[in-house]
Amino acid sequence: MKMSKGQVGRRMLGLAVAGVALAAGGTAFAELGQPAPWEYKLQGAASPVMENITWFHNFLFVLITLITLFVLALLIIVVVKFNAKANPVPSRTTHNTLVEVAWTLIPVLILVGIAVPSFRLLFEELDVPKADLTIKATGKQWYWSYAYPDNGKFEFDSLLAQDKQPRLLGVDNEVVVPVNKVIRVQVTGADVIHSFAVPAFGIKIDAIPGRLNETWFKATTTGMFYGQCSELCGKDHAFMPIAVRVVSDQDFAAWVEEAKKKFASAATSTFASAAGAAQ
Numbered sequence: 001m002k003m004s005k006g007q008v009g010r011r012m013l014g015l016a017v018a019g020v021a022l023a024a025g026g027t028a029f030a031e032l033g034q035p036a037p038w039e040y041k042l043q044g045a046a047s048p049v050m051e052n053i054t055w056f057h058n059f060l061f062v063l064i065t066l067i068t069l070f071v072l073a074l075l076i077i078v079v080v081k082f083n084a085k086a087n088p089v090p091s092r093t094t095h096n097t098l099v100e101v102a103w104t105l106i107p108v109l110i111l112v113g114i115a116v117p118s119f120r121l122l123f124e125e126l127d128v129p130k131a132d133l134t135i136k137a138t139g140k141q142w143y144w145s146y147a148y149p150d151n152g153k154f155e156f157d158s159l160l161a162q163d164k165q166p167r168l169l170g171v172d173n174e175v176v177v178p179v180n181k182v183i184r185v186q187v188t189g190a191d192v193i194h195s196f197a198v199p200a201f202g203i204k205i206d207a208i209p210g211r212l213n214e215t216w217f218k219a220t221t222t223g224m225f226y227g228q229c230s231e232l233c234g235k236d237h238a239f240m241p242i243a244v245r246v247v248s249d250q251d252f253a254a255w256v257e258e259a260k261k262k263f264a265s266a267a268t269s270t271f272a273s274a275a276g277a278a279q
């Protein structure tokens with residue numbers, strides 16, 4: 001079958017559209033809160049901070065693309081128009097005030113345009129709003145412990161569960177938090193430096209022995225959200241995932257009651273030692 005030029009063009013366009021749709025579909029079907037195969041974008045946002053991180057990322061991507069194309073265009077013009085064959089007698093121009101002012105001012109304006117949203121984002125991440133709930137995450141070789149000082153002072157360990165999905169992200173005891181509430185996370189390390197990170201919430205903060213770091217998130221939707229230790233901390237660094245289950249207020253209250261009983265027997269080392277020190 002012979003195709004006209006128009007038909008070939010349309011078929012190529014169709015293929016390209018299908019390819020893009022396939023690539024986009026791959027991520028569209030990905031579950032919120034966990035990585036997807038062949039993912040090249042940021043994970044879907046589930047907190048206001050992550051929404052702003054995503055916006056800033058996209059904004060910078062457009063900016064660097066335009067700048068790169070502009071520089072490429074200038075290079076091509078120079079190569080084509082000003083090579084020795086096309087332009088045997090070079091100009092002896094040394095100064096051009098307008099051009100010099102422009103190539104100083106425009107980059108300055110671009111940098112200011114980047115700095116303003118960048119600093120706004122930094123302050124949003126670092127300024128913890130009034131918290132509805134505080135949880136404490138302690139990085140250990142090689143698992144996380146979580147304490148709930150506001151809700152009955154229980155504490156539990158969260159270890160990788162080999163049989164759970166998603167692979168290498170499922171844990172035995174998940175962190176449970178209520179939806180649409182400001183959660184303050186205090187983070188420390190018990191032995192070496194770890195890092196507490198959950199991509200969908202846009203948080204990543206070092207867990208340092210002897211230091212209490214602080215970050216926050218407000219999950220805007222219920223569901224499971226996964227992260228990993230993000231500071232190389234030893235041989236099982238890859239096997240200490242973070243799993244956060246975001247639930248409704250009622251479900252959270254019910255879980256707290258259950259957790260108080262379930263984790264009561266596990267000696268609450270943090271609170272026990274704190275009480276011991278107070279005596």
Ligand SMILES: [Cu+2]
Pocket residue numbers: 139193194195229230231232233234237240
């Ligand atoms: Cu670690």
